[in-house]
Each structure stands twice: as C-alpha cells, then as structure tokens.
Amino acid sequence: ASNQIPTSGQMMLNFSKSEREAAELSPEDHALVEGLELSIERIQDPNPAVMRAALEHLVKEVQTATSSMTSVPKPLKFLRPHYETLKRCHAAWDKNCPTGRLLADLLAVLAMTMSKSNKREILVYKKQGSAHDLDSWGHEFVRALAGEVGAEYSARQLNSKGRFKSSAKDLVALVDEIVPFHLQHNAYAEAIDLLIETQSVPKLLGNYPKINNKALVDSGNFRRVCLYLLRCGTFMADPDDLKELRQCAFGLYERHGEFSAALGVAIQLGNDDEKTAFLARCRELFKKADDLMRKQMAFILARHQTNFEYSEDDAIDEIIGNNKLSGYYVGTASDFLQVLSFY
Amino acid sequence: MDPKSPEDIYKSHLGDSAFSRASNISARQVDSARANLAATFVNAFVNAGFCKDLLMTEDGNAWLYKNKEYGMLAAAASLGMIMMWNVEEGLTTIDKFLYSNEEYVKAGACLAIGIVSSSVRHESDPPIALLPEHVESSSPIMRTAAIVALGIAYAGSARDDVLDALTPVFTSSDVMGDVALATLSLGQIYVGTCKSEVASLIAQKLMEASDASLEMPESKFLGLGLGLLFFGRGERGDAMLEALKTIEHPISLCASVTLETCAFAATGDVLKIQKMLHLCAEHRLEPVANTTPALMEATVLPKTPKATHQSAAVIGIALVATGEEMGAEMTLRTFDHLLHYGEPAVRQAVPLALALLRISYPDYGIVDQMSRLTHDADAQVALNAIVGLGLIGAGTNNSRIAGLLRMLAEHARDPSSLFVVRLAQGLLHLGKGLLSISPFHADRSLVCKPAMGSILTFLYCCLDLKHTILDKHHYLMYNLASAMVPRFLFTVDVELNLLPVSVRVGQAVETVGQAGRPKTITGFQTHTTPVLLGVDDRAELASDEVLAKSHVLEGVVIVEPRRSEVPSG
Secondary structure, X not given: OOOOOOOOOOOOOXXXXXXXXHOXXXXXXXXXXXXXXXXXXXXXXXXXXXXXXXXXXXXXXXXHHHOOOOOOOHHXXXXXXXXXXXXXXXXXXXXXXXXXXXXXXXHHHXXXXXXXXXXXXXXXXXXXXXXOOHHHHOHHHHHHHHXXXXXXXXXXXXXXXOOOHHHHHHHHHHHHHHHHXXXXXXXXXXXXXXXXXXXXXXXXXXXXXXXXXXXXXXXOOHHHHHXXXXXXXXXXXXXXXXXXXXXXXXXXXXHOOOHHHHHHHHHHHOOOOOOOOHHHHHXXXXXXXXXXXXXXXXXXXXXXXXXXXXXXXXXXXXXXOOOOHHHHHHHXXXXXXXXXXXX | OOOOOHHHHHHOOOOOOHHHHHHHHHHHHHOHHHHHHHHHHHHHHHOXXXXXXXXXXXXXXXXXXXXXXXXXXXXXXXXXXXXXXXXXXXXXXXXXXXXXOOHHHHHHHHHHHHHHOOOOOOOOOHHHHHOHHHHXXXXXXXXXXXXXXXXXXXXXXXXXXXXXXXXXXXXXXXXXXXXXXHHHHHHHHOOOOXXXXXXXXHHXXXXXXXXXXXXXXXXXXXXXXXHHHOOOOHHHHHHHHHHHHOOOOOHHHHHHHHHHHHHOOOOOOHHHHHHHHHHHOOOOOOOOOOOOHHHHHHHOOOOOOOOHHHHHHHHHHXXXXXXXXXXXXXXXXXXXXXXXXXXXXXXXXXXXXXXXXXXXXXXXXXXXXXXXXXXXXXHXXXXXXXXXXXXXXXXXXXXXXXXXHHHHHHOOOOHHHHHHHHHHHHHHOHHHHOEEOOOEEOOOOEEOHHHHHHHHHHHHHHOOHHHOOOOOHHHHHHHHHHHOEXXXXXXXXXXXXXXXXXXXXXXXXXXXXXXOOOOOEEEEEEEEOOEEOOOOEEEEEOOOOEEEOXXXXXXXXXXXXXXXXXXXX
C-alpha cells in the first residue's frame, strides 16, 4: 500500500510505479517524489556538476521542510527508501570536500527518522559535516542531535575513566553550537539539559560570544535559567556536578544583581566548595550590595540561623543575630489575634 | 491578646456533653503531678515568645511550688520559652529564680537562659557568661541543665568557646547521661560543620564506653550528636562511618544508620533510601522446625534486642526524602508497606517519620492516616501517632486535629496517654497558631540545620518515650525552641518599621520550565501584611507601588516604593 513506510528491517527500494498510481498522491506530491528520485539518480552520476546540482536540490527540499514549523516534512518520508543509497554514495566520496560535507549534513538530518536506534548516526554524520549553521536544518533536528550528543557523552564516560574529558572535545564543539541556538530560541530547558549531560554547565557564565550584541544569558532570562538549574539540582546524583551547577547559578544571580537569590544559593552551597568558604562568599555579596539589600540579606541569614558576622556595621550584625524578631513578633501578635477575635 | 491557660486549650471548641466535662475533671485528679507537668508544657508552647502568660511571668513561685523536682525544673525552664527571643527582658524575669535555694529551680532557670537565647545572637551573650561554671557542678541536675542549655542557645553557631566549655564533660566524666547530652549539644552547635575535634571526641567516647553504659537509653544520642555534626554533608561522613564499624557493640549499627541518614538529609538520594528500606525489611525469625539454616542466616536480625537501628532507619528514610516533593510523596506510600509488614521497631517509628515529612503541614490525607494510627493495637505506635498529630499540626490550630485530640483525651487509656495527648494539644496551638516548626524556608529550597536537628532530637526522644519524655527527661522537649519560627510574612519599610502592604496569599504552584509568565500561586486571597503563611503557601505583592527587596516573600521582607520610571537617554 502506498502509505506504508518501510520499517527499519525492510529494505524496500522504490515505490513501484503501479503503487504510486494506486496511491492517492496529490499532483504536488507526485512532482516532489519524481524530483527527488531524479536527484537520487543524478547524485550517482560521475559528473561532479550534475552531482552537485542534484545534491543541492535534495538539500533545498529537506531544509524547506524541516526548518519551518508549519510544513509537513514530506521529503523525509519520500527519501526513506533512498537512505542506504545515499549512505553508499557518501562512503564512496571524498569526505573532506565541501560536497562531501554537505552530503554528510543531509544524511545527518535523514538519520533523524531513518537510522536504527542506538547507532547514533545523526552524530556520526554530523561530525563529518559542518557544525555550523544548525539553524537552517530546523529545531527538531537540533533537538535530535542534542539528544545524541548527551547519550554519546554518557556512553563514553561509562566506558572510559580518567582521560575521558579530553577525548570529548568533538562533542563539546557541538555543544557550543547547540546551546546558543537553544538559548536564542528561549528553549532554556533543552539548553541546560544538554549542558548538564555534558558536564559543561559553567559555560553559561560566559564562554559564549554575544549575538546581536546581547549576551546569551541576560537580564531578561537569567531568572528562568537559574530556576531551572536549581530545580535540576534536586535530581543530581553526583555531588561535584551539583556543586558546579550551584556555583553557576550563584554566578549568574550575582552578576545580575539578584543578591537575595544569590545568597540563597550560597547557603545551599555552604562549605561544599573548597575554594570559597560560605563566610567568604557572604562577605563577597555584602560588599557588592547596597545598604538596603544588605539588611534584607541579613534577615534571610537570621532566618537560617547562620553564624555569619558582619563587623563592619553593627546595625546589620544585629539583624543577622535575629534581634529584631521579638519586637516584630510581640508587636504584631496581639493586634493580629485581636482582629481574629478568635481567642 | 490575653495569654491562654492550659484549660482554655483543653476545652476550646468543646461542643458537648456533660460526660466530656466530667471526665476531664476526674482525669485531672487522678495524676496531678503529671497533669501539672502537662500544663507547664502546654503553657510554654502556647505562650511561646509572647513574653506574657498566666502561670509563670506574673508570680512564678505559685505555680512553681505546685510541682516537685523535675516538674519544678520544667516549670522554671518554661519561662525561657515564654520570653523566647527577648533576651533582655527574659533575663530580668529569669534572674529571680537563678539564685533560688531549690536546686531544681536553679537548674530550670539555667535551662531558661539557654531557651531564651535560642536563635538569637545578643551582644551581651548571657549563656556563655552564666552557664559554663555549672557544666562541672557537683549536682547532676545542674550539669544536665547547663549542658542542654548551651546546646539550645548556641545551635548552629560553631563557637569554639562553647566547645571549650563542654570539653570537660568528655575528658573527665564517665556519666553516660552527661556525655550523651553533651554530644547532642555539640552536634547542634556544630551542625553540618564536620568539625574533626568534635568528631574525635564523640568517636572516642563511643569506643571507650563500657557495654553497660552503652545499653542505657540515652546512648542513642551519641549517634545522633555525631550524625548532626555531618548533617547534609554527604560523603564527608564516610570516614567516620568506617570508624564506627570498628565498634563491637550493637550501638555501632544504630549510630551508623543515624550518621548516614543525617549526612544525606534532604538530598533525596534514592540509593540511601533503598539501603534503609533493606534494613527495615529484615525480620526476626522465630526458630521454626523446618527452616533451613541458610534461610535463618539470611533473615535473622543481629543480636540487638531492641533493634533501634531499624527505628532510626525509618526516621532516616523520611529525613533523606524530605524537602523534595516527589520523593516525599513516594516515601509516604512506602511507609504504608512498612506498617503492614514491618517489625514492631519499624512500626513504632513510622508515625514519627510521617510527621517529619509533614511538619507543621496538616494536609488532610496525612491527618487521616495519623488518626488511624492513634488507634493501633501496639501502644507504642498509638502514642507516637498522638505525638505525630501534634507535630503535623504544630502551630496551625487545625480544628480537625484539635477535635481528634479532644476525643483521644476523653478516651485516654492511662495517665501516660493523657499526658501525651496534652503535649500534642500544646504543640497544635504553638504560639496560639502563630508559630511554625518547619525547618524549610525560602520557598522550601533551604533547610535550617539547627531547626532540623532539634526536631530530630525530639523524634529520637519519642523512639523511647517511656525513658525520656514520660520519665524524667521531659525537659528535652525544650530543644524544639530552635525550630520555632513565626509564620508571619512581615513587610517593613526602608527604616525597618512594619508597613502594611497588600499581598495575595495562595497555594504555591511549580512554574519551572513553563513558557510566558505563569501565575505562581493559585486559589489566592488578598490580605494586608502581616499575614500568616502555611507551609505550602506562597505570597506575592498585590500592590504596584512597592518593590520587594527579597526574591521570596517570607519572614521579614523590606519593601521600597517603586520609583516611577524616568526615561533615560
């Protein structure tokens, strides 16, 4: 039947002409399929110009389909029978020339729906293609690629110990492309998930170049980023990863002047960071904040019953010592209960 | 408002019958010493922090002399809780009793000094000035009071001068009672710091103590003190765990469980929870004729007769899971299984563990479950469930729990049960409903360690009610002072004076990962501050004219007027 997509086990090569006729393909689809099949034939042509033109046609069709949210990716469906053919072509070509890279990029996109699971073909082909300009292939592709990067990183980590981090440079290069893409499109969760999976959370603190003169994590989105980071923290298994995550959140809050939230993270970190003790971190925050914010932070520290002392200002030290509590409480309680007239 | 007397608490909302009124009177006459003791504690809890009450602040001597010995100690100490956080006036009030001829009154006054200073760091610092001399007193009761008071006053402070004051207890004393309480105090003072000097002091005592002293009920506090030292520090407790394995006495197992669960407290670490569940699943097999030796080997408990390590494991499960909502809910279901299939030691700890997961949070389901447990066949489970009811409703005035407790009081089987019911009633009406003992704050993202430590101390006491709270050591309940905190949201202006501001208070909603600007609260009502917040409540400013300085509206929040936006170039 015409609408049957071959399963990964089957190697159906072509919709036969009769099947195509039996199918209810619209005239546009019909034209599309013919165009694609022609390109597939031409791509195997020894003439490089012909080959190049055919490849570009395929790329154009696929890109138009995947980069828009509203179009149905029909080329992906119709190219399914030709996946293996294209793979064979690629294997035969010179991988370093631009045409080879372009074909690798194309194969990476096709692998999204056509490769067998666990073979990580998207990643395999993407690495042979170009890492840049992921935008043109669409959001779904970037997500699928990010998924494989994360899975590959974990697999490598399980299989090797020690010198593992240096051998993951190729993956990290991809992360550097994917994360800015996600952050630009407000997909904070995806970006942070990938960073967590590849243990590169500190990159949020600023390794990424500005785009349109705007930093990736700016005053508009730092709250969401930090909130998601900290919530992920409840599920982190590794204490070092958790520490890195919290340090990153602390850095972001501090940079954007949200000192009370930064203090909260500092309290969570406590003395877990050997390089910066809790008291030193507090002192750092108190130095940067204005007087009113210092008082507010003092109230938070008082609630937490910390032993931080701020000798520079007695009034603030008094607040940290929770000396204001009784005054507020006794003063309020009687009025409050009177209003309730419950007792 | 007028201070409340214990009778007001016992009888509030009494709907009903002559029967209930009559039975109350007769129950009171049966065991008046116990009844007076209960009244002391209820009075302390209900008027905590108000600096005014009907029994002690006006003419304390009258009430004081209605009690004897430890009852007098509790009564004198209750003054500390009533004057809590007000160090100056508190000291003036307590002073009269500090030089009393009655040893118990003097000891109570020492304890009061510690309680009045809990959570507060006052410049005059009375506890360190007045208490260390009594740590080495010849009177055992003075020593006890001073040791416990230092722990309450300096919880979380990690002060070396307090360590110096308490070290003599370890170096020159062999009295397990003193050593255990000193360990607890040090654990509270250095909570979560992993301080190695303290760790070695405690470990050494554990290793040197005779088997007889380790059999005493207070010995479990050694494990708890050690656990508190490593509270929330995870793997840093591993070295000490190894050291504990070298101790041959069964207490090492209990202490290890305590240490491990404290180290991973509030982390939600599933591996630790599973490990504790395995411990709870062990059964004591009666020798059955057909059992193969291999089967017996696999499931028989180690020779500890009381299996306290299993109780500690149950509380430990709650301790590790708490603070993370999903994990806590899963653990609640696990406790159902433990109730069905567990050994008595496991079942007895379940109500306490449930209470730990829902401190000051009387959610309908948990109240139901706890209420069922109060009618359990095992008397220990029932008593712990009554305590549990008090804990989950602590400071909320929850009317449902109040009704349940009144019923339990009417039908109390014995004076001990009635006493525990009264304590629970006192906890329920903590601070007349204005206080909470939840250690969580900042939108439940932070855990106050001394507060959690004090709750754990109370729970460990309840594991052995007969020898602690129902015996002479009821004063250990005053440890809860470190966890008490007003439920108010206070808003203050830039001069730090209270400023009424309009806020919306409703149930907190999780908005992580959601697009746009979703509402963070649901089912809200608009109030003017100061306003009471429950454990799952959240507040947001309803007024456009002010900006809050804090990212979270809890406790004391400074608000400043919103400056009108001046267009900049």
